[in-house]
Amino acid sequence: MPKSRAGVGVVPSSYERIWAVVRRIPAGRVATYGQVARNAGLGGAARLVGYALHALPEGDRKVPWHRVLNAQGKISVRGFAGAEQIQRRLLEREGVRFDKRERVDLQRYGWKKG
DNA sequence: GAATTGACGCGGC
DNA sequence: GGCCGCGCCAATT
Numbered sequence: 001m002p003k004s005r006a007g008v009g010v011v012p013s014s015y016e017r018i019w020a021v022v023r024r025i026p027a028g029r030v031a032t033y034g035q036v037a038r039n040a041g042l043g044g045a046a047r048l049v050g051y052a053l054h055a056l057p058e059g060d061r062k063v064p065w066h067r068v069l070n071a072q073g074k075i076s077v078r079g080f081a082g083a084e085q086i087q088r089r090l091l092e093r094e095g096v097r098f099d100k101r102e103r104v105d106l107q108r109y110g111w112k113k114g
Numbered sequence: 115g116a117a118t119t120g121a122c123g124c125g126g127c
Numbered sequence: 128g129g130c131c132g133c134g135c136c137a138a139t140t
Contacts, residue, residue: 014136014137015137032122032123033121033122033123034122034123034124037122037123037135037136042135042136042137043135043136044122044123044124044134044135044136045122045135045136045137046122046123046135046136047119047120047121047122047123047135047136047137048120048122048135048136048137048138049121049122050120050121050122051119051120051121051122051136051137051138052121052137053121054120054121055138065121068121069121070121070122070123071122071123071124075121076121076122077121083121
């Protein structure tokens with residue numbers, strides 16, 4: 001099947017691929033944009049991940065976007081500051097702890113294949 | 115079709 | 128440890 005992407009109605013975009021990776025993130029764990037980008041096969045296109053997540057539908061309950069942080073283990077989210085609070089709360093609810101600087105220990109909560 | 119932007123990452127200072 | 132510049136791919140204007 002060469003370029004026969006006509007299978008399912010196409011591939012709307014690489015977004016779904018990114019979302020698929022984010023969906024694989026287990027609860028209580030967080031992944032960085034770069035990691036998601038790599039797992040999605042986008043290489044170092046970390047920006048795409050953020051762009052794709054921002055394009056998520058409002059009823060995205062299948063995509064734990066709140067488990068995606070930047071390489072600094074911090075919440076980025078632009079546009080809606082309230083999202084930071086929501087994201088942090090969701091993560092804390094899963095057992096992820098934040099330090100005073102609102103940062104997560106990626107070495108401990110970082111998403112690992114195993 | 116070109117230029118700009120966008121929830122970033124990494125190396126260097 | 129923080130700030131600066133360059134690079135990445137895709138979507139939008």
